[in-house]
Each structure stands twice: as structure tokens, then as C-alpha cells.
Amino acid sequence: MKFPLSWLKYHLETDASLEEIAEAMTMAGLEIEEIDNPLEKFADFSVCHVIEAVQHPDADKLRVCRVATKDGEKQIVCGAPNARTGMYAVYAPLGAYIPGLDFALDKKPRKIRGVESHGMMCSARELELGEDHDGIIDLPEPFEVGTPAVVALGMADPVIDFEVTPNRPDWLGVRGIARDLAATGIGTLKTHDIENIPGSFTCPVTVELDWPEACPVFAGRVIRGVKNGESPDWLKKALKAIGLRPINFLADITNMISYDRCRPLHVYDLAKLDGPIRARRGKGEADRFEALDNKEYVPGEDQCVIADDTHCLGFGGIMGGTWSGVTSETTDVFIESAWFDPQITRATGKATGIDSDAKYRFERGVDPASAKAGIEQASELILKFCGGEASETIVVGETPAPPADIEFPLAEVKRLTGLNLPREEIVRILEALGFAPKGEGDVLTVGVPSWRMDCTQKADLVEEVARIHGFDKLDALSLPRPPVRREAPATVMQLRARYARRALAGRGYSETVTWSFCETKQAALFGGHGEGLALENPISSELDVMRPTALIHLLTALQANADRGQADPRLFEVGPVYLTDKPDGQRLVATGVRRVETGRHWAGTRLPDVFDAKADALAALAAAGAPADSLQVAAEAREWWHPGRSGVLRLGPKNVLAEFGEIHPGILKALDIDGRVLAFEIVLDNIPQPKKASGLKARGQLDRAELLPVHRDFAFLVGKDVPADTLIRAAKGADKALISDVTVFDVYDGKGVPDGQVSLALEVTLQPREKTLTDEEIDAVAAVIVSKVEKASGGTLRG
Template sequence: MKFTLSWLKRHLKTDATIEEVAEAMTLAGLEVEEIIDPAKALSAFTIAHVISAEKHPDADKLQVCQVETVDGPKQIVCGAPNARAGIAVAYAPLGAYIPGLDFALDKKPRKIRGVESSGMMCSGKELEMGDDHDGILELDPSQFPVGQAISDAMGANDPVIDFEVTPNRPDWLGVNSIARDLAAVGLGELITPAIEPVAGTFPCDQEITIEDTDGCPAFVGRIVRGVKNGPSPQWLQDQLKSIGLRPISALVDITNFVTYDRARPLHFYDLNKVQGAIMVRRGKDETFEALDDKLYTASASDIAITDTSGILGLGGIVGGESTGVDENTTDILIESAYFDPLTIRRTAKRLGVNSDAKYRFERGVDTGGLIDGAELATRLVMDICGGEPSDIKVAGEIPATPADVNFNTDLVERLTGLKLSDFAMEKILTDLGFGVVKGETWTVTVPSFRRDAVGGADLVEEIARIHGFHNLEAVSLPPLPGRREPTATLTQNRTRLARRALALQGLSEAITWSFVLEDHAKAFDGGQANLALDNPISNDLNWMRPSALIHLLLAGQRSANQGYPGAALFELGPIFQGTAPDEQSLSLAGMRRVEPSRDWAGAVDITALTAKADVMSALAAMGANTDNLQVMDAVGSYWHPGRSASLRLGPKNVLASFGELHPRALKSLGIDGRVVAFEIAPDNLPAPKKKSASKAKSALTLSDLMPVHRDFAFIVSEDVRSGDILRAAKGADKQLISEVSLFDVYRGKGVDEGHKSLAIDVTLTPKAATLTDADIEAVSSKIIDKVMKAGGRLRG
């Protein structure tokens, strides 16, 4: 919803600036999204006078103009056909940004065909003040002095507020209601002009009947004869253009003005095009051409406005072309109706229509404004287009006003802690349009435009909102008795540490959708039919994701496309294998794009082992015993079979998969190049064993004796994992062997085909005494025996 400061002042007497208005709205619960000040965008542009204009010596279509500007005399080369002496123009100085052309002038004069030019004379389109681009803005120098701001000269100094309207407050879709709330908070005095009834001079002889009373309880109609439709007055055009609406004609502009001014959607019919009686009924699969130049079919679930010829429009959504007003219209029928919000919402969603009328009717317009809306429209039509009005005709029954609320004022302090006087509470409610009858329990009359207020708690909210939520005293809740458990779960604490560890690894955290495209889900072993969304937010987010990698990969590709290669991202979030509670799990996923890098210290290759290092860092941070993990095949068809693996605690408990992603999976997502990634299942980590009550750390024990290193080389089959060999070697003597590492893998001469040589370094750390040769030989024998049982033999 947008409105200008001048429009607000039609209803609110105030000296507040646009910033003060926005602040007051925010404190009153109206969420301001943006303040648009056209004067700031045009601050560099001023009025200048053209003193002389001579033909460019080297170009037929250019003029060399001597111009009196706020910066003194300037020479400007201009190609506009209307550039001549004796006119006032819009002057852009050197360095100014031209919004309509999206570029900035050079900060120094430049030569155009050999003639120096300092600045620019602008057209309306170049200043985004119109569509005229055939010539520069041409003004009367007697009315616009040199140096006057172009925003003041052209009336482009009316700031606009754009704010979000919550679904429960449809009254905020009218500027008069915004003014009412601002007056209630003390920003000014409410001066909304009263709507004076217009006496009819003849009966309304247009027959109007309602068959669908559920969809349209009431239809207020009035004929105005002898109107003259044409361009609307300048004030009305400026008002609509300021909020982004295009003026069309006086009659159409009047309906748009009332829609935004009073949150009262209207529709005008060209009465001479209406054939017979007007009936409001359900559609019968009838197709008609709408005012937006599209064809729509009204089904049995839609509210149709019809005559004997067929459909005239969809009630509350869009009018039909057959009875639309134009420059030849002389007689009109004013429609001010009420339509069922739920029906409007369903029809608009099915047809994909989003009109200003639909936006208001689906939220529920003021039922008390049906007749007032017709009266206001009549007055504007007569003032602008002339004409003679009929009496008002009401078809159906206008809905009753909301029920009164019995209000216990003690509820204010009980729910908010505010201690306000009866006078203060009564003033807030009456300023908002409520009626108050005091007693032991107050009887509060709810206005028709506030049907959201149905109980005492709603009135408490209004009182607190206007008094100011920022004035609520911060009071701590009383402490609960007894011992309280930590609020964070084990998994939450673990993943918090894992996220920090991954950030230290150089990965950036992302938060992405839990929805993906169906084809993307299938590429990552998902896409089950029961995971399709019935109401997706977009066509490319129509399936629950089986993997958190999908959006990370797409984000990395987008970054690369925009010139930022080498994305390294991770995310903690849910993934889905089905719809049952135990088929949703938590995943900690990450990816790195394999991109060539340039560094003075040498390029660091990104491989599957890089992803493993990320995984080990996260698992260690979560408290997993990484020495006991088994390395097995990765889980998922989207992993590269030769460049991926999984880490497990036992054959079935998969803690993580890591490695390079399969090119087929990347191609299905449109990913270029290679990517290494990982997926960790935090829920699969076993709970730690219970510790003693003491929180003291165990003593640090360091050996005073020098460690001893021994190297071994084992021949193993190609299908034997190096991790199994390392684990077997370390298990030979857990007290003496402190570390085992792989430092070489050899295939070739001396090693049988289908086999490989693994060279390992074993670190022996004595605790009590220096190791003798016999001790070392004994440990070495144990290591060889253990490795042989794991599938290796000592290389000769």
C-alpha cells in the first residue's frame, strides 16, 4: 500500500515530516517498508535559462547553447530539436546521475564533435518524470528562476510511503484509516472530509437482482446521466501517478482514487451498453473479455455480474470489456457492492488475477461504506464530469454491524502490565472509531471497518498499540522453583560446535529452501510421490528435498556465473525421505567447487580428501571418536563411485558421506565443472557416556621420553581400504602406539597387478622407560600380525 504525504494531509492536519510519519506508523504497528522521496533523486537538477543557441559547426542536428545555470554561464551541446534561446530547461551539472538513462555524466567537460560541453539539458523521460523523449523539458523562464530545484518546479517533491498491510487490517488499505490511527497516536488532527449525501433527481430504474446472496449479500447502485468522460483534472492525475497508477480517464481515475482513499472498491458500467436487468449469480462456465484484455471463464465457484447478454465481469475482481466506460460514455451505473472474501480469494487464485479490488475484497471491505462509497463517487463524478444522479438503489441486504464487546478494563493491566486511566483508555478507543459505554464492564461498540475486534484481548491490543509498545515496561518473569534442565538439546549443542568448526575450515553458512524442483529431487535419490507439495510457492520449488546439497550447488553455480568462483558453503537443515515423523532427519551438508586457483604460495588442490577433512573437523567438534570410524562406500547414487566414501560406526550406522559428486547429478542441476561435498547425519551420533559428577578435567600427561618412529610397507589387495590397515596397526598396542599415518601408496614394478603397497608411519610413545630393541621388535611383530589379519602382508 502506497500513499503520499500530501494525500495523507487530506485527512490529517499535521506538520510532521515524512520521517516522523514513518516512525509514528512503525510504533503504531504499521510496517513501513520504504520511503520514496523523488526530491532526493532529483536533488542535482535545477532550472537553467538558455541564452543563445547556434548550429554546431560540425553536426547538422546539434546545437551549441549558452546557458545561464546555478553554477554560472555554461556551454552545453544539445541534440534536442526544441533546444533554442529563451526557454527554461532542466540542467544536469557535471557528474550528475541521470536516472532515466542509468549513467552519470563525466566530472570534467567533454568535447562533442570538437566543441566542449559542460553538463546536460534533460528531457522528462531522462528524469523519469514522463515518457516524452523527443525533446528537452521546455518551461517558461518568467515563472521558473535560475537555480530553482527541478523537483519544486515540476511538483515532484511529494514523498511516498510504502508499507505492508496485515491481512486482519483491511481498513489500512484506505488513506483515511491510516490518518485515523496517526491522529490517535497524537501525530495530528483527523480532518477526513465528511461524505455528504447527494440527492437523487429521478428513480434508479436499472433492475438489479441478487441470486447468489452468499457471494454478494448487497449491491448498491446509482445512475448518473449526462456525464462527460475525458482526462481527469491534474490534481487527480498527479495523485495517482505518485503511487504508481497510470491515469486513464476521469471515470476510471475516480474509482481508483476512492479505492485508495477510502478502501472502497467501485465499478462504473456504461449504462447504454447494459442489456436488461443486472443479476449477480454464479458462473456457468462462461468466457468473457475483461478490462485487462484477457479472457476468463467464470465457473460455478465464481461470482458473476451478468445481464441478458452474458457476463459483465467477475464481482470484486475484474470488470468486463463489454460495458467498460470510454470517451463516448454519457450515462453510468455506479456499483458499490460487498462480496464474500473467501469466494474472491479462491476465484482470484484459480484465475491468477491480482487487481486492487481483489486485494481489498479478499480481506473484507467495510460493509458500512457501501452507501457512503456510492455517495462519494457520485459527488466526484458530478464535480469532474457533470451529470444528473438518480436515487440510490440497494439490492440484497447490507450486513449487520459487528457485535458489541463486553470489556473488562482490568484485562489491560493483566495482559500488558500497563496501568492506564479510564479516560486514557476511552480516548484511545474513541479516537479509533469505537464507541464506549462505561460501567462496571464497558460495552464497546465495534465500527463496521474493524470486524477483526471480536473480544477483550483485541481491545487490549489496540490500547497497547496506540499507547505504544515501546512504552511497555520490561519485566522479568518470576523464576521457576527447582532445578531446570538446559534449554538446548544435545544435538543442538553438537551442531552449534560443528557449524563453528566448518566456518573455521573456510566454509560460509547458507540458509536455503527445504523445497526443490522435482527433477532435482530425483537426481539426489528423492522425488517420491508423497513428497510433492499441494500448494508450492513457485513451480521450481514443488518437492520436499532429499538432500541439503541441492540448493548449495545451485548457489555455488550462481556465484560462479556472476564472477565469484570457488564457492565453499555449508548448511544445517532438514531433509525428507517420506511424510512420517521418523522419515525427516537433520543434515549438515557442505560443498566446495573445484576451481583453479592462483596464489604465490602455490595452488591448493581441492579433492575428495578436502571434503573428508571438513567432515572430520565437524565430527570431532561434535565429540565423535574419529579413530574408530570405518571407511566404506558412500550412500547415494549421486556420489562418484571411485572418489567418494562414507564414515560409519559399524556397517549400518552412517555418520557421513563425502567425496566428489557424480557428473550425472551435477549435469541434472546445470552445474559446470567438478564439486566435492559432504553430508553429515548429526542424529546418528551416539549419545556420550555418562560422566562422573565432577566437572574437572583429567590431568594432562606428557611423556618425558622421546617417541620412536617405525615405517612399514604392506602389500594389500586393491579392494582393501587403507583405513582398515591403519586401524589394525594402531590396535596392536593401544598404550604404546600413539599415532599411525599413511605416507605412501605405490602401484607398479614389484607389486602384483590388482594389488598396492601401503607405507605407514607408526609412532611409539613410551611412558615409563626408554624402549629397548626387544620392545620395539615385539611391538613390530604385533603390528605385522594385526595387519596380516586385516588383509595385508609385509612387503619384502
């Protein structure tokens, strides 16, 4: 919602500055998005006076001007055909940014065909204040040199843009904003009573309400002999300031009243109406019509239309049709001021895709008591500026009842907010907001105004009192300390997620938060979305199903970071993925991605590979409480992983805790991802539950050996299809108490190794606990290791 400051001051008598008004709006709950202040935006530009303009000695189309400016007398070379002696123009000093040309002037004078120029005189288009670019701005009257340009042009009116919450449709009218600001004490609400315009003849149009649930009340009147044309400058300027395009005076009046009083109206060309006006259900193809957005619509039975005997004239409360629209030739008009049900209006707007100003207001709840007032306000303006003769106003149907009175104990203000306000202040605030408090005791009976349909209970009134008095005036009180130390409880899954985040952040990953939705074709790349996970009401066409993996958005985010020059971006997310729509169909995952790129480092430029992804996954799993030493590695990653460069970490044959490796090139190509990408995805739900006695927070007992470890190396010849993990697990199982670690330190398949085999070299660490090992004891363990490995792998000890 936008409005110029001058429009607000039409309703609010105030001497407050723009900054003070903005602060009062914020404190009253009107969240300001932006303030467009031309005085700040065009602060560099000011009025100048051309003392003399002479022909450039070396250019027929240039003139050398001696100009009086706020910076003193300047020489400016100008190519505008209208530059002349004595004119008042707009001056831009050296270094000023010219918005219409999107560049800044040099800070030093520059020579133009041999003559120095100290600044510039601007056209309207160069300042984005109009479309005129044939010459520089020629101010129609003399102004004092140095006057801000926007003041001289009459364009110094700031425009405030703020966010309207869905429960406050009265803020969609400038008067509603002024009412709330007046209640804060920053000004006084002006009285602009809308007078009844007497009619000189009976309204010739009859109105019938065939669907009163959708349109319970309809006010209208005819005005004959109007002269429709271009709107006056004050109206066009006001509409342009809020982003509306002036059309003609009749249409502009309805737009102005919609923003002024949150009262949408519609004007029909009376000559094009045939029979009674009806508010009824749509009839499908029989009602097909072209709307004012130049699109055709077919109204359904659950959509309210306004129609006569032969035409559908438009959607009620949303948009009229082109057939009955007013033009410059229109002389007789029928004005509509009705009230339409918010739910039906919202459903119709969603079904048709129309998003008009009228629909935006009616779906939130226009003041139902404003139907007749809207007619009278429009009639006054039309008769004043377009002439004509008005009929009597007709009102058909019944106005919806205002909200019921609220029994309001004054003590509720202190009970709910802690504010100890006197009775007089509470009553003053409520009356200033349009409420009608009655009663003398400690309990008031408060009448709710028709424009505040959101107020239905005493807590709503407390909120209004606190909001206007100022939430910033609430006393700051500390919560009482508990008698003993207490920590906020955390579930096992919350702790897993917390520790996994810390581990991944410690390994150089940056956390992201992405959508839990994705596009159907993206989900298909990762096995497709589960049953029942297509969204009936997606927030966009690109987010129409629940995501089966967090990789989708992380990969696209990785590419976006790379496109912006981010070196070695590493991203992770801990969040949900969705397999089915059943209660157990959601999983919590920790997912990370990084590019296969070399970085500049003193240790060298080794490319990261699948083992780096595996290490990152293992680190997060260990931090989350998984038994990392017991995990099995298998090359069983699903089809979106690169075969031969990926794997899984699992407990037993079925419980997969993580997948890791390179993403398949075909997937990257489909997602338009450049290069190679490493990734992992950990399913935190699949980690076994910890014992109740310990939990994730408990630290294990310190296990420190006093004796030196013993290292022994073994090389085995095994088939190339045998996983190294098979040898490692077999070696560890030779003596679980004595063997503390087993690692692969060499892989060789060159000369001396039979075809189809590979030499895997293991380093086994023996950690004695009670005494130093003898050679015989070490040899005995070594023999068991060889036996176990040969049996598990089918290989032999290499000689």
C-alpha cells in the same frame, strides 16, 4: 500500498514534515518500505534562464547558450531544436547524474565542436519525468533561477510505500492511514462527510442475490447522460504516483475511491446489460467470459460471478468482463458497490491466478458498511465531472453485522503492557481510532467500528492503545534474576548442530540457510522426493517438493558465488532433509561443498581432493560427538557421488553417518555447475546417543602420557581392491592399549610390485604408559601387527 503526501494531507490536517510523518507511521505499526522524494532524487536539477542562444560556429544543429543558473552565468552548448533566448529550462550542473541516460556528466567542462559546455539543459525523458525527448523542457512561466526543477514542474510530491499487514485492510485506503496518524497526535483528521445524492428517477436495474453467503449486500444506481473521457490532470497525476495507468474518467474514479476509502467499485455500460443483475455461483462453460485482463475464464460452482440474463459480467469482487466495460462512447452507466466474502474471494483469486486491486482488498475484508457510501462518493464525482442524471440508490440484501461489543477492563492495559495510562488517554485513543467506548466505571463497553473486523477481544484493544501511545514509551525493565545460575536447556540434537557449525566454520566454511523445498527434477537427481512430499500449495513452481538432500541448493549457491568472483567459496548448512512424510522421515544433516580449485599459498598449489572432504566430515562428526576413531570407511556412496572419488563413514555395516567425495559430473552438468565440486553430508541423527551421565557438554579426562612414543613402519603387498582402512583397523586391533595411532604414509605400485597389487606403508605409533618398552616387547607387538594385517587383508609383509 502507495500514496502521495498530498493525498494524505487531503484527509489529515498537519504541519509535520515528511520525516516526522514517516516516524509517526513507523511507531504506529505502518512499516515503511520506501519513500520516493523527488526533491532528494532530483536535487541537482534546477530552473535556469537562457539569456542568449546563438548559432554554433561549427555545427548547424547546435546552439551556444548563455544561461543564468544557480551556479552563476554558464555557457552551455545545446542541440535541442527549441533552445531559444528568453526561455526557462532545467539545468544540470557538471557532475550531475542523468537518470534517463544512465550516465553522469563530466566534472570538468568539455568541448563540443570546439566550444566549451559547462553543464546541460535537460528534456523530460532525460529526467524520467515524461516521454518528451524532442526538445529540452520549456517551462510555461518564468520561475526564479535556482528553483528546484520538480517544484517548477509540479512533481515535488513525495510518495510513501509501506507494507500492509493482512489484518488491517482499512490501511488499504488513505483515509484509514490518516485516521491512525491523527490518533497519534501528529495531525487532525479532516471531516469529509459523504453526502447522499438524491435520485431523480427510479433505478431501472434490479439486483438479485442468488448466493447471499458470497455476496450478502449489493448497492447500485444508474446515471444517465454521462460524458466519459480523459480524466483531469489532478486525478491522472494521483493515479500515476501510485503506479496506476489512467484509462478514462469512469474507470479512474473507481480506482481512486478504491485507494482513497478501500472501497472497490465497478461501473457497467447500461446499454450492454440484459435483464436483472445477479450475484450467483458460476456455471462452467456456460459462463465463459473475457475479463478486463484480456484473458478468458470459466467460472466454477464455488466461484461467485455477476451476471445478467445472457452474459457473465465478471468475477464478484475480483474483476469485471470486457463485454460490459465502459468506453468513450458510453452514456448511461450502472454503478456496483457490493460486499464479497473474503474466503470465497481469496479461493477464486487463487484458482484463477487473478491478482487485482479489488481482490487484494476484498480477500482481506472491506468495510461491509461502506457499500452505500461508495455509491454516493462515486456519484458525486461522476455528476461533477461527467455530468448526467442519477437514479435512486438501491440496496439489496443485508449488511454483515459489525463486530460485537467488547467488555474492556481498563486495568488490562497495565496488566498486559505495563503502561500506566489515565482513563482519559485510553478513551481518547479508542475514540480517535473510531471505537465507541461507553461506561463510567473501571470496565468500558467498547463498540467496534465496521472497518475493524480484526478486533474481537480485549487484548486487541490493549494492542491499539499501546500502539498509538507508542511501544517506544514502554519502560525498560530487567527480568528478575533467578536465585541460582541457570542455563537455557539444549537437546542433544541442538548441541550436535551447534558444535558441527563451529567445527565447519573453523575449517573455513561459511554458513548458509537455504529452502527446505526444491524442484521435482532437482530432487530426481538425488534419488527423488519421498512419498507424500510433493507440496499441494508450493510457494513457486521451482519449489514444489521437500528436499531429499541439502546438496541441491548448496551447489547452486556455490556456482552463484563463483559467478560473482568469490575465490574458493566454501559453504555449509545444518538443516533438515526429508525422506518420507512420516514423523520419523525427517533427518538433520550437516552438509558442505567446495570447488576443486588451487589457491595461492606459500605451501604450494595442491588441488583439494576426496581426502579433504573426508577430513572436513570427520572434523564435524568428532565435534558433534561421533566416535571418529571407530568409524569405518567404505566406497559405497550413492549414485550422485563420483565413483572412485567418494566414500562413506559408518558404524557397522548399516549405520552410515556421512557420505563424502566428489559430486558426479553428470549431476553437476544437470545443475549447470562448472568444474569439479567436493562435498560431504553428515546425518547427525545417526550418531549414537551419548551416555546420560556425560552428554555432549562433558569434557573427557586429560590423557597425557609421560613416556615418549615409539614409531614403527610396515609395508604390505595387498590387492588393489583392498581398502587401506582394512589394514589400519587390523593394525590398531593388534594391541588397543598400546597402539595410539596408525596412518598410511606411502602408496606404491611401480617396479618390483606384482601386477594387481599395491604396496601400502603404515606408520604405527606405540605409546607406553607405565614403563619404557624393551626391544623384545616392541618386536612382539610388531609380530602381532603383521599377523593381524596379513589375516585381514590377505596380503604379505613386503621384504
